[in-house]
Amino acid sequence: MDSHSGHGGMDMPAASCKMNMLFNWQIENTCVVFRWWHIKGPISLIVSCIAIFCIAAGYEWIRSYVSLVETKWQEAEILLSRTEEDEPVLEGQTLVHAYQQHDRLSKKRRLLSSSMYAILVAISFWLMLVFMTYNGYLMIATVLGAGFGHFIFSQGRLTANKAIQCH
Numbered sequence: 001m002d003s004h005s006g007h008g009g010m011d012m013p014a015a016s017c018k019m020n021m022l023f024n025w026q027i028e029n030t031c032v033v034f035r036w037w038h039i040k041g042p043i044s045l046i047v048s049c050i051a052i053f054c055i056a057a058g059y060e061w062i063r064s065y066v067s068l069v070e071t072k073w074q075e076a077e078i079l080l081s082r083t084e085e086d087e088p089v090l091e092g093q094t095l096v097h098a099y100q101q102h103d104r105l106s107k108k109r110r111l112l113s114s115s116m117y118a119i120l121v122a123i124s125f126w127l128m129l130v131f132m133t134y135n136g137y138l139m140i141a142t143v144l145g146a147g148f149g150h151f152i153f154s155q156g157r158l159t160a161n162k163a164i165q166c167h
Contacts, residue, residue: 060149
């Protein structure tokens with residue numbers, strides 16, 4: 001018998017993440033997507049559920065914000081097209097110059113729009129991975145967070161249908 005071991009020669013197994021492929025209500029040794037996000041007991045489960053709830057609600061806030069920005073861009077385009085028809089071309093302003101300014105703005109908008117879309121896809125896929133832990137508590141936190149976020153932030157701007165929604 002080893003006398004330098006504090007447990008009579010028996011080594012305590014290290015806590016590890018358990019990956020279930022079936023629906024479960026497991027509270028201990030569940031990892032949320034990353035090994036460092038390790039749920040070890042009821043307190044860390046509650047904190048994790050609150051964090052996931054907030055992330056899902058935040059996803060809905062970002063969706064709502066993107067929808068609002070895109071609506072304002074469309075309204076600006078309509079307004080710009082109306083004023084261009086009504087105003088004569090100013091001295092020194094050519095059609096090519098106006099097109100170049102519009103094209104630069106259009107590229108910036110496309111870049112910003114694509115970036116916002118990529119952020120939404122990343123968060124949506126991450127929430128899908130949380131859901132795929134098959135942990136009932138984490139699944140409920142995801143659904144409630146998304147529902148709460150949609151209720152608070154959509155304000156009639158968003159429909160329940162979204163093409164690339166993974167959660």
